[in-house]
Amino acid sequence: xxxxxxxxxxxxxxxxxxxxxxxxxxxxxxxxxxxxxxxxxxxxxxxxxxxxxxxxxxxxxxxxxxxxxxxxxxxxxxxxxxxxxxxxxxxxxxxxxxxxxxxxxxxxxxxxxxxxxxxxxxxxxxxxxxxxxxxxxxxxxxxxxxxxxxxxxxxxxxxxxxxxxxxxxxxxxxxxxxxxxxxxxxxxxxxxxxxxxxxxxxxxxxxxxxxxxxxxxxxxxxxxxxxxxxxxxxxxxxxxxxxxxxxxxxxxxxxxxxxxxxxxxxxxxxxxxxxxxxxxxxxxxxxxxxxxxxxxxxxxxxxxxxxxxxxxxxxxxxxxxxxxxxxxxxxxxxxxxxxxxxxxxxxxxxxxxxxxxxxxxxxxxxxxxxxxxxxxxxxxxxxxxxxxxxxxxxxxxxxxxxxxxxxxxxxxxxxxxxxxxxxxxxxxxxxxxxxxxxxxxxxxxxxxx
Amino acid sequence: xxxxxxxxxxxxxxxxxxxxxxxxxxxxxxxxxxxxxxxxxxxxxxxxxxxxxxxxxxxxxxxxxxxxxxxxxxxxxxxxxxxxxxxxxxxxxxxxxxxxxxxxxxxxxxxxxxxxxxxxxxxxxxxxxxxxxxxxxxxxxxxxxxxxxxxxxxxxxxxxxxxxxxxxxxxxxxxxxxxxxxxxxxxxxxxxxxxxxxxxxxxxxxxxxxxxxxxxxxxxxxxxxxxxxxxxxxxxxxxxxxxxxxxxxxxxxxxxxxxxxxxxxxxxxxxxxxxxxxxxxxxxxx
Numbered sequence: 001x002x003x004x005x006x007x008x009x010x011x012x013x014x015x016x017x018x019x020x021x022x023x024x025x026x027x028x029x030x031x032x033x034x035x036x037x038x039x040x041x042x043x044x045x046x047x048x049x050x051x052x053x054x055x056x057x058x059x060x061x062x063x064x065x066x067x068x069x070x071x072x073x074x075x076x077x078x079x080x081x082x083x084x085x086x087x088x089x090x091x092x093x094x095x096x097x098x099x100x101x102x103x104x105x106x107x108x109x110x111x112x113x114x115x116x117x118x119x120x121x122x123x124x125x126x127x128x129x130x131x132x133x134x135x136x137x138x139x140x141x142x143x144x145x146x147x148x149x150x151x152x153x154x155x156x157x158x159x160x161x162x163x164x165x166x167x168x169x170x171x172x173x174x175x176x177x178x179x180x181x182x183x184x185x186x187x188x189x190x191x192x193x194x195x196x197x198x199x200x201x202x203x204x205x206x207x208x209x210x211x212x213x214x215x216x217x218x219x220x221x222x223x224x225x226x227x228x229x230x231x232x233x234x235x236x237x238x239x240x241x242x243x244x245x246x247x248x249x250x251x252x253x254x255x256x257x258x259x260x261x262x263x264x265x266x267x268x269x270x271x272x273x274x275x276x277x278x279x280x281x282x283x284x285x286x287x288x289x290x291x292x293x294x295x296x297x298x299x300x301x302x303x304x305x306x307x308x309x310x311x312x313x314x315x316x317x318x319x320x321x322x323x324x325x326x327x328x329x330x331x332x333x334x335x336x337x338x339x340x341x342x343x344x345x346x347x348x349x350x351x352x353x354x355x356x357x358x359x360x361x362x363x364x365x366x367x368x369x370x371x372x373x374x375x376x377x378x379x380x381x382x383x384x385x386x387x388x389x390x391x392x393x394x395x396x397x398x399x400x401x402x403x404x405x406x407x408x409x410x411x412x413x414x415x416x417x418x419x420x421x422x423x424x425x426x427x428x429x430x431x432x433x434x435x436x437x438x439x440x441x442x443x444x445x446x447x448x449x
Numbered sequence: 450x451x452x453x454x455x456x457x458x459x460x461x462x463x464x465x466x467x468x469x470x471x472x473x474x475x476x477x478x479x480x481x482x483x484x485x486x487x488x489x490x491x492x493x494x495x496x497x498x499x500x501x502x503x504x505x506x507x508x509x510x511x512x513x514x515x516x517x518x519x520x521x522x523x524x525x526x527x528x529x530x531x532x533x534x535x536x537x538x539x540x541x542x543x544x545x546x547x548x549x550x551x552x553x554x555x556x557x558x559x560x561x562x563x564x565x566x567x568x569x570x571x572x573x574x575x576x577x578x579x580x581x582x583x584x585x586x587x588x589x590x591x592x593x594x595x596x597x598x599x600x601x602x603x604x605x606x607x608x609x610x611x612x613x614x615x616x617x618x619x620x621x622x623x624x625x626x627x628x629x630x631x632x633x634x635x636x637x638x639x640x641x642x643x644x645x646x647x648x649x650x651x652x653x654x655x656x657x658x659x660x661x662x663x664x665x666x667x668x669x670x671x672x673x674x675x676x677x678x679x680x681x682x683x684x685x686x687x688x689x690x691x692x693x694x695x696x697x698x699x700x701x702x703x704x705x706x707x708x709x710x711x712x713x714x715x716x717x718x719x720x721x722x723x724x725x726x727x728x729x730x731x732x733x734x735x
Binding site for chain 2: 002004005008009012016211212215216217219220221222223224225226227431433444447448
């Protein structure tokens with residue numbers, strides 16, 4: 001390998017791609033798009049509150065009414081002396097979305113019949129809210145029936161608010177707050193990103209090879225440098241383009257999200273308002289104080305803690321390793337295919353054996369977050385053609401070191417083998433003009449001395 | 450001294466034999482014509498000399514020793530299938546190719562500027578290659594082939610696609626480079642330019658070397674050793690073919706002594722390279 005000439009090839013390939021308008025646009029637009037989507041999603045999450053529902057309450061038992069206090073999304077209106085049946089038929093006229101009918105108290109069973117009528121079905125949240133309130137009313141009624149002295153104090157004392165926290169334990173016994181949802185999303189994002197990068201930049205290598213062949217500049221080039229130097233110079237040059245774009249995307253995305261996030265009041269969402277949350281959950285005022293602390297740790301806060309607890313250094317490091325070798329593996333094969341054709345239209349049939357494992361890896365990766373330790377995810381992350389994409393999406397859930405090492409060693413080994421084979425094909429292919437090549441031809445070129 | 454020696458060079462592509470024990474010497478400082486019909490193996494031989502392809506068997510020697518990868522910096526190659534990066538600027542493109550041939554950026558820039566001035570194309574430097582006409586692109590290709598002052602230049606069909614004016618410019622440049630001591634391998638189907646430019650030739654047909662040697666020598670060998678005398682008298686123009694062994698001076702004198710006769714020309718009758726080419730190639734068919 002002549003590093004001086006290879007360096008010249010790398011720098012031409014790199015500068016040529018980086019100076020292209022399309023590169024500049026995608027580098028700028030993708031982070032804006034991603035950030036826009038993220039901020040938009042956050043904004044929607046913050047502002048979509050269910051429309052306030054008006055619920056009429058007809059309580060014959062008399063024990064439920066005190067518990068029917070308005071929440072953020074439900075307004076209860078107690079109707080006295082009106083039979084349920086007459087309300088049912090005039091719901092719309094009276095401006096109600098539904099009517100809750102509580103029957104007379106069953107003294108023996110210490111319970112009440114409860115029915116909810118509405119022209120349209122209600123969402124889960126509302127039904128749970130009403131249900132919780134009625135249950136609380138009945139429970140309080142039952143407790144009160146024991147006539148225990150100092151009950152209020154006792155109740156206050158026994159009130160428990162246990163919240164389940166999930167932790168992951170490392171071998172060293174270190175515990176970390178975890179949240180399955182965060183892992184799932186991260187797993188998907190990483191898998192999709194790697195798939196996109198390998199496909200995008202792999203086919204960029206192919207186009208670049210085809211460009212040199214179809215413009216007939218290639219024979220002059222290989223009279224100055226070895227064909228393998230030309231091929232690897234090209235692959236390395238485009239890898240640098242990919243890394244540049246990757247880096248710029250991260251920097252720009254972070255910048256835009258933090259600026260944009262501050263503008264729309266991201267912090268409000270992140271911090272959460274315990275009172276608000278509690279009331280929508282149907283928790284009464286007494287519980288608020290206890291709930292406040294729990295709520296602080298729940299929801300977005302947990303997500304953030306989980307995110308900050310992730311081994312980012314390891315994740316980014318392994319992402320780069322899998323990207324670089326996955327890209328190198330596919331890019332060398334794409335280069336071999338590019339060498340066999342003179343225009344991009346002829347690549348489809350030849351590309352198939354490359355796109356199939358890539359698609360397969362993508363599908364397994366999307367499945368991986370549901371079952372990161374399933375056998376399909378395991379084998380997908382070991383077999384080199386799918387391993388970069390599948391392994392990276394398993395990574396957030398934790399992968400044993402031996403699996404990582406095995407998968408990386410196999411990946412690098414396969415890359416070396418295939419790069420050698422691709423170079424042999426490439427060397428012959430770039431000088432073959434005028435004939436549409438098939439896989440059989442590629443095989444013949446490979447065997448050629 | 451031979452700048453290139455091919456020693457029993459063989460090349461097989463699978464079952465197909467592209468070159469079958471080809472041995473030839475290319476003398477230094479001369480223009481060497483590499484001839485042969487399409488598919489004879491010329492391009493394969495050129496690619497082997499350029500180290501683009503590795504021979505199945507045999508060796509190529511450069512300046513008296515086996516050729517190495519470093520030697521390609523002393524070779525300039527203009528292939529028949531030639532092109533440029535369409536989207537690149539003319540200057541960048543020329544700089545790139547010159548640097549790949551081992552020139553430093555500074556030397557390349559300086560040498561290229563000189564060539565651009567010589568061809569009167571300084572204004573093209575910042576143009577994109579796709580804006581050039583075919584003839585313009587050919588000029589640029591010629592420059593990039595010779596800018597690093599190679600001691601050996603391999604030009605495959607250098608005149609194809611050139612208009613007569615530009616073809617003449619290139620012809621003059623080739624002669625000038627030879628004058629400066631460079632060796633040129635010219636692969637062409639244009640037999641007139643072979644007669645005009647080449648000192649030596651090799652003819653390859655069906656993977657084998659058919660003949661190699663000096664152009665004059667070969668033409669003489671395939672000629673029937675006659676001379677041709679053209680004279681004009683009162684009856685008009687006459688052509689007479691005489692055996693070469695004839696004493697030229699006395700023959701001429703007889704005609705000169707005749708009344709009212711004017712000698713138009715007296716020359717050795719040489720077969721056209723074109724005829725020799727066709728003869729040798731069709732003989733191979735049988």
